[in-house]
Amino acid sequence: MGSLQGKHFSITDPKNVNTVIYQVNRTSKEEVLDGAPKFTIERLEYAEELRENASRKTFFVDEPKEEGNQLIILSFASNRVIVNMGVLQNDKVKISKKPMPVRFDTLYSEDKEIYREFKYTPNLQRPISIIDPVTAEEVKPMLYFEKGTNEPVGKITLQPGKTYFAFEVREDKKNKF
Secondary structure (H helix, E strand, O other), X not given: OOOOOOEEEEEEEEOOOEEEEXXXXXXXXXXXXXXXXXXXXXXXXXXXXXXXXEEEEEXXXXXXXXXXXXXXXXXXXXXXXXXXXXXXXXXEEEEOOOOOOOOOOOXXXXXXXXXXXXXXXXXXXXXXXXXXXXOOEEOOOEXXXXXXXXXXXXXXXXXXXXXXXXXXXXXXXXXXX
């Protein structure tokens, strides 16, 4: 049996709350110059243990960084999303005491299908994630290669009248993330 590497930490979700955590990865300067986004995100894998009125989730970080791993913590409840930032450093997770301000945009359509196209970075990561708040699962794109440039492009389908949560990590020029 192989040995476990990396770090793990646990949180407890009350009933009707579903938390997912993403790790923020900074793209190297060379890749950014080639058109890749400055930051990408990676959803952390977890194991879940159900309890009476709660669920305990243990999240795993495969490659802990010496300077710490930046985390985005999204807790989905019945009609809202709580967004927090955190840092995994050494064997501790430090979570912000106040949720981070988030700007929301609304997309409304009565069409049966809505398609949005977006480019992928060379390693097929994208800077924006779209999440179904009911299931807390990402909306998975259909991948195809753009004619002429042969670059990978994703296309997603959104259901009309349904709510989605989308977010992108950007650098704050004033505070330097």
